[in-house]
Amino acid sequence: xxxxxxxxxxxxxxxxxxxxxxxxxxxxxxxxxxxxxxxxxxxxxxxxxxxxxxxxxxxxxxxxxxxxxxxxxxxxxxxxxxxxxxxxxxxxxxxxxxxxxxxxxxxxxxxxxxxxxxxxxxxxxxxxxxxxxxxxxxxxxxxxxxxxxxxxxxxx
Numbered sequence: 001x002x003x004x005x006x007x008x009x010x011x012x013x014x015x016x017x018x019x020x021x022x023x024x025x026x027x028x029x030x031x032x033x034x035x036x037x038x039x040x041x042x043x044x045x046x047x048x049x050x051x052x053x054x055x056x057x058x059x060x061x062x063x064x065x066x067x068x069x070x071x072x073x074x075x076x077x078x079x080x081x082x083x084x085x086x087x088x089x090x091x092x093x094x095x096x097x098x099x100x101x102x103x104x105x106x107x108x109x110x111x112x113x114x115x116x117x118x119x120x121x122x123x124x125x126x127x128x129x130x131x132x133x134x135x136x137x138x139x140x141x142x143x144x145x146x147x148x149x150x151x152x153x154x155x156x
Contacts, residue, residue: 008091009074017084021075028145031067035060035138042131050127051114057127057134058111061104064141065089071145082108093140100140103133 012018042056065085069075072092076084086108090101107130113120 035063051122053127057130064138
């Protein structure tokens with residue numbers, strides 16, 4: 001019988017996949033700036049290397065997810081970091097943002113296949129779609145942080 005907990009963050013803590021941490025606004029700002037750089041790099045490489053573009057788009061999502069976790073006072077533990085970030089983001093944003101979070105999870109699995117199955121191709125359309133998804137995802141997180149923490153000067 002599976003236990004259902006009312007507090008999903010407490011569930012992640014209980015599972016040992018996240019840990020509490022000190023919020024570090026400099027780290028958050030750097031992660032979000034790097035996410036923006038990743039998006040620029042993904043776009044710049046679209047016509048040269050689709051897989052590279054896809055990976056940079058994914059990295060932008062990963063970094064912004066880490067920033068969200070940090071501003072909430074958490075970080076992923078050592079195992080299943082990428083999946084943990086997705087789960088955390090989904091708990092923060094809920095059903096309203098399920099589509100974009102599902103896209104993020106799909107990108108995580110596809111990126112994993114690129115690494116372990118190098119014969120899997122990445123089309124230009126997939127890479128272009130990944131960039132659009134990543135831009136929406138990063139903006140969603142930046143908007144959330146700006147609204148929840150307006151007193152912080154993060155230059156988002």
